[in-house]
Structure formats: structure tokens, C-alpha cells
Amino acid sequence: MTAERDLTDKSYWRMLASRGAGRFLVLASLHERPRHGYELARAVTQACDGCCEPTDAMIYPTIRDLTEGGYIVCHVETQGGRERKVCELTDRGREAYRAAAEVWRSVLPALQEAVEAGLNARIEQEVLS
Amino acid sequence: MTAERDLTDKSYWRMLASRGAGRFLVLASLHERPRHGYELARAVTQACDGCCEPTDAMIYPTIRDLTEGGYIVCHVETQGGRERKVCELTDRGREAYRAAAEVWRSVLPALQEAVEAGLNARIEQEVLS
DNA sequence: CGACGATATATAGTGTACATAGGTATATGA
DNA sequence: TCATATACCTATGTACACTATATATCGTCG
Numbered sequence: 001m002t003a004e005r006d007l008t009d010k011s012y013w014r015m016l017a018s019r020g021a022g023r024f025l026v027l028a029s030l031h032e033r034p035r036h037g038y039e040l041a042r043a044v045t046q047a048c049d050g051c052c053e054p055t056d057a058m059i060y061p062t063i064r065d066l067t068e069g070g071y072i073v074c075h076v077e078t079q080g081g082r083e084r085k086v087c088e089l090t091d092r093g094r095e096a097y098r099a100a101a102e103v104w105r106s107v108l109p110a111l112q113e114a115v116e117a118g119l120n121a122r123i124e125q126e127v128l129s
Numbered sequence: 130m131t132a133e134r135d136l137t138d139k140s141y142w143r144m145l146a147s148r149g150a151g152r153f154l155v156l157a158s159l160h161e162r163p164r165h166g167y168e169l170a171r172a173v174t175q176a177c178d179g180c181c182e183p184t185d186a187m188i189y190p191t192i193r194d195l196t197e198g199g200y201i202v203c204h205v206e207t208q209g210g211r212e213r214k215v216c217e218l219t220d221r222g223r224e225a226y227r228a229a230a231e232v233w234r235s236v237l238p239a240l241q242e243a244v245e246a247g248l249n250a251r252i253e254q255e256v257l258s
Numbered sequence: 259c260g261a262c263g264a265t266a267t268a269t270a271g272t273g274t275a276c277a278t279a280g281g282t283a284t285a286t287g288a
Numbered sequence: 289t290c291a292t293a294t295a296c297c298t299a300t301g302t303a304c305a306c307t308a309t310a311t312a313t314c315g316t317c318g
Contacts, residue, residue, distance in 0.1 A: 005274085007200055007225035013153070013232040019275080019304055020149015021240060024142070028243035031250060038266050047242070051235035058305055060268055071136055082266065082313055094250055096136035101247020103142040104240060106180035111150060111233060111240075113176070114157035118230025121160060121223055134303085148276055148304075167295050187276055189297055194275095211284055211295065265314070272307080278300085285294070 018052040024104060026054075026062055027089070027097040030072060034088035037063055063087060071096050147181040153233060155183075155191055156218070156226040159201060163217035166192055192216060200225050 005012055022044070029035060029043040037059045045053045063085070066072045071093035077084045089097065134141055151173070158164060158172040166188050174182045192214070195201045200222035206213045218226065 005198070007195075007198060008221065008228050010228050010232050013229040015305070016149050016152065016275085017232055017236050018149075018306090020145050020147075021236060022305070023145065025239060025243055028239075028246060031246055036266080037268095047239035049235050049239070051232060055306060056266090056268075057270095057307075061305090064268090066136075069134070069136060084266070092137065097247050098250055099137050099139050100142045101244045101250075103139050103146055103180060104244050105248065106178050107146050107150060108237070108240065108244060110154060110157075110176040110178070111237065114154055115230045115233050115237060117157060117160055118226050119234065121227055121230075144276070145304080148274095151276070165295080166297095184277060185295090185297075186278075186299095190275085193297090213295070260318095262317085263315090266312085268310080270307105270309085272305105274304090274306105275302105276304100277302080280299085281297080283295080286292080288289100288291085 014052055018054065018058070021104075022052065022054060022058060023062060024097075024100045025052075026059075026066075027071075027093065027100060030087060030089050031094065031097055034086050036077075036084040036086045038084075040087070066093065143181055147183065147187070150233075151181065151183060151187060152191060153226075153229045154181075155188075155195075156200075156222065156229060159216060159218050160223070160226055163215050165206075165213040165215045167213075169216070195222065 007013075025044045025047060026040060029040055029047065032043075035043060037056075040063075041054045041056070041059045063072070063074065067074055067087070069092075070090060072087045072089055074085045074087040077086050136142075154173045154176060155169060158169055158176065161172075164172060166185075169192075170183045170185070170188045192201070192203065196203055196216070198221075199219060201216045201218055203214045203216040206215050
């Protein structure tokens with residue numbers, strides 16, 4: 001424990017949410033259409049309304065892992081001297097996406113309840129102050 | 130990379146979901162009412178419909194961390210010779226819960242979309258086969 | 259035409275949290 | 289009595305994202 005982690009700081013929870021949902025949202029984004037790394041990062045950022053913002057160090061190792069596992073295939077497009085590595089899901093990748101979706105479907109109701117109760121707690125506290 | 134992680138296996142995604150949402154669900158469960166560790170684990174398991182099942186090694190270190198950070202306070206109840214460490218949220222804990230809820234509120238819509246698209250992908254594949 | 263920011267890919271080192279697997283101990287029912 | 293449920297705790301490993309850093313091209317503004 002180097003620095004005192006502050007759980008009242010949203011950045012802590014953003015990190016945790018990114019960890020849990022990051023790869024799932026990457027798969028979902030690639031299911032929409034093939035994308036290259038940079039575009040992928042922006043797509044996930046927009047999907048979360050800027051809440052989890054994947055960094056380069058999240059995107060590129062993820063692409064490498066998914067490629068090695070046969071979940072995506074990538075081909076390099078050269079556009080005006082600038083290289084782009086466009087990735088798309090394989091059948092195996094879609095199978096992984098399906099499995100992830102089923103798991104998250106089970107978790108979502110609990111998450112939703114927890115969110116609602118948490119926002120109500122917020123209101124109660126505001127009323128008191 | 131010791132063993133080949135199989136992303137088509139739900140247990141992989143359960144692990145990731147637990148990582149992301151575990152502590153948030155613990156806070157939510159404690160917001161409902163004070164609980165002791167063992168009860169907490171069961172409450173979270175039930176909330177997720179058995180999807181993420183927190184282990185002892187998740188619960189007790191979490192309780193320790195939350196106590197050290199001042200997010201919960203615990204008192205020992207002895208019931209028939211068996212000790213129970215009952216924990217409840219402090220104001221600071223409720224503040225942390227609120228911050229977490231706001232973050233998850235932002236992420237939920239994207240997650241929901243991703244889940245729906247993933248389940249549709251499943252149907253498409255079934256139709257094809 | 260040079261400085262700068264946006265685009266684009268990639269890795270090394272670090273921090274954090276859950277799982278695995280183990281340990282201790284009491285109450286309860288077959 | 290012996291298995292199971294209850295109840296708490298931790299050492300170690302794994303897996304993920306973040307910070308910082310490196311490289312290189314393109315468009316724009318001064």
C-alpha cells in the first residue's frame with residue numbers, strides 16, 4: 001500500500017470498472033465492425049460516455065492476446081504511408097463474446113439495483129445536509 | 130501465460146466481472162444492512178444469481194482494507210461461543226458507495242448494449258447452424 | 259518551414275484485486 | 289462420531305489496467 005487509495009474518488013472505481021468490463025467492451029466494439037487499435041480506444045471511450053478511457057497500454061496488449069488466442073484476425077492497411085492494423089472477430093471470437101454477454105447478463109440486474117440504491121443514498125445525504 | 134486462457138469459457142468472464150464489480154457489490158450489500166463476513170459472501174452470491182461467488186480470500190482482505198480506510202466499522206458479536214464480526218458502513222463508506230454508483234451508472238448503458246448485441250449474435254449463430 | 263498536436267502502434271515496469279489452496283475452530287444433525 | 293455448515297484468516301500466484309516511454313507520419317498554424 002504505497003499511497004492511500006481513496007475510494008471516495010471516482011477514478012478508483014473507473015479503474016475497477018475498466019478492469020472488469022474493458023475486454024468485453026472491446027469485443028462488443030469489434031462485433032459492431034472491424035476497427036484498428038486507435039479507433040477501438042475511441043469507440044470504447046465513447047460507449048462509456050468517457051467514463052472508462054482505455055489507454056494504449058490496454059488496447060495493444062489486448063489486441064496481441066486476442067490475436068494469439070485466435071479470437072481476432074488483423075491485417076495491415078497502409079493509408080498514405082500510415083499503417084493501420086485493422087482487426088475483426090473470428091468465429092471463435094464471437095463465441096467468446098457470446099459467453100461474456102451471458103455472464104454480464106447475469107450480473108447486470110444486481111449492478112443496476114446497486115446503482116439505484118447508491119444514487120438514492122446520495123439523495124438522502126443531500127437532503128440531510 | 131501458464132495455461133491457455135479460454136475466453137469462450139464463462140469462468141474467465143466471471144472472474145473478470147468479479148474483479149470489476151466485487152467491491153462495489155460488497156458496499157451495496159452493506160448499505161442494505163450491517164452484515165458479517167460470511168453473510169456478506171452469501172449476499173453477494175445471491176445478488177449475482179450465483180454468477181460471481183466471492184471467496185473467503187476476497188471477502189476478508191476486503192473487510193480489512195475497508196476497515197483500515199475508515200469506510201466501515203466492525204464490532205464482534207459472540208453468539209453461543211461463535212464470534213461474528215459485524216460490519217457496517219460509515220459516512221465515508223457511504224460516500225465511497227455513492228462515487229462507485231455514479232461511475233457504474235455511466236458504464237451500465239454501454240454494458241447493456243453490449244450484452245444485447247452479444248445475445249443477438251448468439252441467435253444469429255444458432256440460426257446458421 | 260519549423261513547431262505542435264493528432265494519429266497510430268508498441269513495450270517495460272508497476273500497482274491492485276481476485277482466485278487457489280491452505281489453516282484454525284465451533285455448532286449441528288445424522 | 290463424523291460429516292457438514294458456519295466463521296474467520298492469509299501466503300502465493302495470476303491477470304488485468306495504468307504510467308511512462310519510444311517511434312513515426314500527417315495536418316495545421318504561425
